[in-house]
Amino acid sequence: MESARIIAVLARMLRDVGQAEELAQDAMVLALERWPDSGVPEQPAAWLTTVAKNRALDALRRRQLHQQKESELSYEIDLQLQDAAPDLDAAVADALENDIGDDLLRLVFVACHPVLSTDGRVALTLRMLGGLSTDEIARAFLVPEKTVAQRIVRAKRTLAEAQVPFEAPRAHELGERLASVLQVIYLIYNEGYAASAGADWMRPALCEEALRLGRVLAGLQPQESEVHGLVALMEIQSSRARARLGPQGEPILLLDQDRSRWDQLLIRRGLAALARAEQMALDGLGPYALQAAIAACHARARRGEDTDWQRIAALYDALAQLSPSPIVELNRAVALSMAYGPQAGLELVDSLLDAPALKNYHLLPSVRGDLLAKLGRHTEARIEFERAAALTNNERERQLLQARASGVNPPKATRALP
Known part of the structure; x- marks a missing residue:
């Protein structure tokens, strides 16, 4: 849980994502x-961060030793890290x-x-800062896991070779990175909403x-419509959290x-x-704003049957x-099936059966099964x-789908067949 935050702090100090990741793991x-022997400290996150920062400072000292003569190094270290021992947080904050x-x-x-590359940006950030595994990222992009792994390796190497400064972009530089940042968030x-x-x-x-x-970003970029659109989407979706899970x-x-059970405060925040x-x-x-508008249609409906599906x-x-995707x-x-009948939805679903990106996407047969069941095509629906x-790959979802398969009843005329 603390890994991403520690990596973020170390990357600011070291200006090297790969090394920051390694030192966080060392801590x-x-x-x-x-x-196991000393017991878990009262503030485990602070303990981990302090240990990681100490190791980062050691790495900075070693780096300086390789770059300068020993006689020059003492002055530089005293100048840059003079407050490190008594107050590591203050030293890092002052410098960076x-x-x-x-x-x-x-x-x-x-x-x-x-x-x-755009793909490289998102894959690297999701892996290190989002806490997602390579396999989870691959499923999000509907690409092979090997492809994502290669993107991450290339991204780390590119940042190191380009000697990218690990500092926040200035205000005029935020725009060119904003689309990728929004995609990451x-x-x-x-992944959190539907693992x-x-x-x-x-x-x-x-x-x-x-x-x-998203909320921090909205404060940073208050003039960007899509930032508010993404925040609106997440607020409204989050309002359903308590109602999305049963007792078990x-x-x-x-x-x-x-x-x-929907959280009305989150709905109001999302609509605003x-x-x-x-x-x-x-x-x-x-x-993002269009998806938020769709979520708002559900939020405004007091009952499912009141939803404005058209x-x-x-x-x-x-x-x-x-x-398009x-x-x-x-x-x-x-949406078409709910607005105009299951046959309308099934026609569109059937046109997607040969889409390479959906070949192993479980929601394609899930949606198709639901529409077939509504049309009375029970055997096909069960399949x-x-x-x-x-x-x-989600255990809870597998149980739900298996239950739906078991609950699809064939027409009465076929029940008597041997």
């Missing part, structure tokens, strides 16, 4: 060695002050440097951290949720952020034109739900 290894004010968000901006939130693997359907800590970063942690789907996004969107809403379908039409089309198919269950 954690030391904790594993000492804490910047205008963002949040270590983690600062390092997200650094890792999203223009010298890297969005993908971190998505791609593991025993839990949600990872609340990821959602909370993404929402915190089992998933509860949107239309089955008890809407009285959406209103700000709409006011600033002089050329029309961007993709408006949601229209918003997905706009999103598909602005940011197979996943957007799959979501649009669901689709079973296929979806086999594709997902």
